[in-house]
Amino acid sequence: MMNQENHMTSEKDMKTLTTVKSTRRRIAAGVAGASAALILSGCATNAPQDTWKPKGENAAKIDTLQKMVFPIAGIVGVLVLALAAYIFIKFRDQGQEIPAQSHGKPVVEIVLTIIPALILSVVGVFTFRTIFDLAKTEDTEMIINVTGQQWWWEYDYPAQEAQGITQPIITSGQLVFPVGTKVLLRETSRDVIHSYWIPALNGKKDAVPGRIHLLRLQADKPGIYAGQCTEFCGLSHANMRMEAVALSKEDFAKWVANQQKAYTAPAEGTLAKEGETVFLNQCARCHQVNGIKDATGKAVISAPDENVYAGAAPNLSHLMSRNTFAGATFDLLTKDCRSSVWDAASEEFGAKYLAGVSESCLNQKDLRAWLRNAPAMKPMYADPAKLKPTGGKYRGMPNLNLTEDDIDKLVAYLLTLK
Amino acid sequence: MFTPGSKYFLGLTGLSFVSAVLYMFFVNPSDLGAVALIGVALAGALIAGFTLLTRDGDVFTADEAVEAAAQPITPSMWPMAFALSLAIVLIGLATRPIVFVVGVGLFFGSGIEWAIQNWANRASADAEFNGFVRARAISALEYPGLATVGGAIIAYCFSRVMLGVSKEGAPIVFIVAAAFVLAVGVAVAFKPSFRGKPALATILVAAVVLVTAGITFTVKGERHELAEVSKADEYNIKNRECGPESAPSDHLANNNVSMRSSVAATITVEDGKVYAQLVGIPTKVDSVTVPRSNFTNILFRNLDSEERRLMVNLGTQKVAETGVVEKVGTCTQLTGKGQENVITITVPKPSSADQQYSFTVPGVTGEIKLVVP
């Protein structure tokens, strides 16, 4: 009888034990799973701004250096932490007597100074070499001026015979350049400090008002490389994005030819022509369209310096040749058309990009929303009642209270700006 | 109930709060000054709270603290210093701002010292203990304060010396000074007998030498070349030729290191010819492209044998009332042979076929196109 009871108890005990074990196991599995998920989430498949995937020689140099320094730093870090943990546990206070206090052991100290010094000098040699390589400018083949302002980037291309650029080109949001060419960006800013960073092509470089900072850029293959402003610059910092578009040399020449094309006014009697009139009335005071003329035939020069705090607004002469707008935050292309460009094989990419935005591919929804009420799409200081700090000038594009009718006309007109 | 320390901080809180209100009312309700004053008030209130809570942290054991019976009278120099500072403030108001600032500094310094000493004197009847109380309350302020003043005097005197001695002499002075500091340091570290009085005497002598040299060179002025440059600047600004309206945009450009270190382009005259170089690429070019409505620095370098100036021609404009068309532009000062000048330009309107911009150098043929897209 006793025996049996005993037996029963032990069976019950066994059961409890198993449950405890399985709960522990479940918790352990949960923790392991969660950490794995956390670690793997660092490996997103669609990560265009991944610093570990260099697509040009400058970024490759940084990557090579980083692949050497990271393991060294990692090993040293793990060793130091493990040693510290060992010491914390081994010598923890268990009520033992305080050992004799001594100071200094020259051999250990000298060894422990020399080893890090050696590691640092090896790392230092490679780091300095990379830094100097990335600062080199003698091998420049093409220059592009890059000007940051709240909250978009402007690019202008000085005339350069070697690149077939005979008149200056000006664009925004998407930086277009030829592959395999050593491009030098000359960065500056019109208002606050911004920072230009295309992770796949090079490190970042601040754009500082009053200064010209140089950044090398080179891409091995045609394609679009995404980036974003990396110096906090105010309200819409997060919406200040940019894309670098690398085209084959032939495609780049075509792009240049298109950017230098003269303005053709829409034909009389079309919706686009009415749109041009709306544009002249509403938009031309901020936005330049090169070659546009008013009803009397006089060339119209915009005056963003009188209306916008930074003194500039995007030049819209060839708006539909780029496929994003407002600091590369919104797509000018519909989703399908956009992925057909982004995911194109590199041989087909150029032709697809140069096709620009056609009527069927235009992202009507976002462009219309922008024209209807831009500050609702992207936070900007564009409330006319709150412009005192900037002397009545806007930071960003204001809501112009256009009618739907005007918006129809404007969209038709903007589509002609190829 | 109110401990001496908390009274001080409550006073500070009240004073800064009142100043903040006055400041917001009379000066500007929303700028940094108001924020700073309110910040001081908040910090004061916080510390006042702590001091009240901890009763100033004044915990003395029975044998440390001697019962306060009589007020010991210790001689104090602070009332005199305080009165002197008031006089200096008044003199400063009548003479030079710097005297006024020094007076205000002394005023607060001696006022605080006086208040703290008075407070400490009430701690007990034992002067030595009171001295300890005083030191504990104020040393943390005194040492950094004295160090700052000392550092400022050293920096000022040494910079006067460096500006005054000749270009060739400067490195020698620098080496001697550095070697002296090193030698004293080594002596203090390795020769125990040097510590104390001998070290103090050495440092005092050095201080006297430094201050004397500083005063001497302040009176004597900057070395010849530097003095010439600032005189030349004055001359050039007075003798501008490129138009009465154009304000000197490059005042003291010769001295402006930061501007010179970041120019978009360098324009050089050499052997009667002008050429431009863009920063980043050394090749000579004949056009410079600058972004619209943005400050852009252009460096002018004169390697010609005569004095030259760089003109920036920014097209023409019609004067609204009269209809007269006049040239728009600006220029650098006259720049001597082998010298450089920076000019900062901002062009609000793009260049076009009928508004062409350029850089020219009077007396020299050729021009550099200025393109604004």
Ligand SMILES: [Cu+2]
């Ligand atoms: Cu930014």
